[in-house]
Amino acid sequence: MPSSAAPAPQPHPQQPQPQRWDDRRIEVILGNLLRSGVLLPAAVVLSGACVYLSRHAHEPADYRIFRGEPSEFRTIAGVIHSVLNGRGRGLIQLGLLLLIATPIARVAFSIVGFAIERDRMYVAFTLIVLAILLYSLLGSGLGV
């Protein structure tokens, strides 16, 4: 049901109701995107966990001292390389990268959604958010 059917407490005819039906459809598509964007990473992390645990289950766990991760778990290229070498933790890291990509994909998709609604103001807002996200990812050295 389109939510524009709501009776407004203070009708203000000077401002037309935004196209809620389109909002609604975008929201449903977003919901599906988010669902697959969390199930796929979870599946990848889980399969990585199986490999990792089957090999290291009986070793001692120790996270008391911070050492920082080796470069194979810190960069996109390193993660892909370690996945190709069949490493479980590489696969987990790949799943986490996919997880981080989901909200970014959502923001990118919202730009299309707002553009279809011809809402220029929100296309601009969304572009700003996307720019900050991309700067954070590329500016932090993850891509190297």
Add this chain to the structure above:
Amino acid sequence: MTIMEFTAVVAIVSFVAGLLGSLTGLGGGVVLVPLLTLLFHVDIRYAIGASLVSVIATSSGAAAAYVKEGFSNIRIGMFLEIATTFGALLGAFLATRIPTSALAIIFGAVLLYSAYLSRKPRPLDQRNLPPDPLATRLRMNGSFPDLAGPRSYNVQHVPTGFSLMFGAGALSGLLGIGSGAVKVLAMDQAMRIPFKVSTTTSNFMIGVTAAASAGVYLSRGYVDPGLAMPVMLGVLVGSLLGSRILVKAETKSLRLVFSVVILVLGLQMLYKGFWGKI
């Protein structure tokens, strides 16, 4: 503890944190970092990295459920994300530069504040507030399905909300949490958004905010796969379960229990921070 035992116990604790965090709307991340550092003696930097990743999973998972119900407002979310992502970027850069004892103290303060906030009665949902010119220009007013059919609302005090959201983003980037407490302050108290809309919209935003700092954390080696795996999976399953119950559940007594847990964890973090045990 062997890796197998460690993974299993951390997954269970994360599941409970995710479930309670989702049910109470206070977020699971806020208890995860103290639990990992105090209970499992994990270095706070690893704990923050793992928590941040789980925050993204929670947000995407819960938002997938909420968005379809028509509670969240994507315009409010996107506008405020400008503030939270800027803040998150700043927070993540700060986190790599300040000592861990300072992180623990800030964390303790945020926990105490969250506990206080969760005991305060929620401001009554606004009814019939006049439309605010700026919010109207920004097309933020909307409606959501209530028990008695769709209900509309008018958003208030946009600049205050925006500034508070910058702070929420900075805390999220600094501590690897969703900053639910500050978001409640911004969206419920300042902007007077109805509770269901503010909860679901902030859930929707948290993932984007966390993604802005996750890149920095990953590239600095704060995200350990062996630790992040049980945390992320546990929190995800717990919060998905919680978001299915949220629409019906009465969460008063749960909030009481959870706020006591938060209070105790906050005091412990302050103690550890001030006495340099972290």
